[in-house]
Amino acid sequence: NAGVTQTPKFRVLKTGQSMTLLCAQDMNHEYMYWYRQDPGMGLRLIHYSVGEGTTAKGEVPDGYNVSRLKKQNFLLGLESAAPSQTSVYFCASSYRTRSADGKRVAQHFGDGTRLSIL
């Protein structure tokens, strides 16, 4: 049972290049999220999905696109990378409904993708 798996773990891009980050979860979670984590700023939501085939914008969506063609996968794309997108990207997933102990709605995170854009 792997939980949430992110690939790649590290990547260096040049300004203007494009790439896709992959997130896969094996917990049958309905909700999936992409965050970026920058020093001193906490986790900020980029995009999210409440189910297969649906996506929505979070707090900082500009410069990113997402797709969720299968329930277990959530892709984050950078069409034309900029230095401001240098960050650590985390994918998370959760169930839609809560349990009494809160575990069911708590987010489960991958170990992140460290992205540097030169």
Next chain:
Amino acid sequence: EDQVTQSPEALRLQEGESSSLNCSYTVSGLRGLFWYRQDPGKGPEFLFTLYSAGEEKEKERLKATLTKKESFLHITAPKPEDSATYLCAVQAQIYNFNKFYFGSGTKLNVKP
């Protein structure tokens, strides 16, 4: 403005020296408050959820409490393996979606 603030930003303790971390929030429509632990190079790991003022949860040396405007994470007799960054997140219901507001974390360093 919906906001979550954690203090202090960093905390250095000697092994066995108890202390508390604070998470204050100004989020309307609170549905739950979550504590996570994050180790270097790893994603956040779920610790506790609190839903109502007065609620308490415990796990080993950690105890989380909740009031109407803040939560505390109490660490009793910490050990070096408790060193990590502790994140607080507040869940709000936005239409039919669970939105989470994260604080920037408290970095805890426990020295032997």
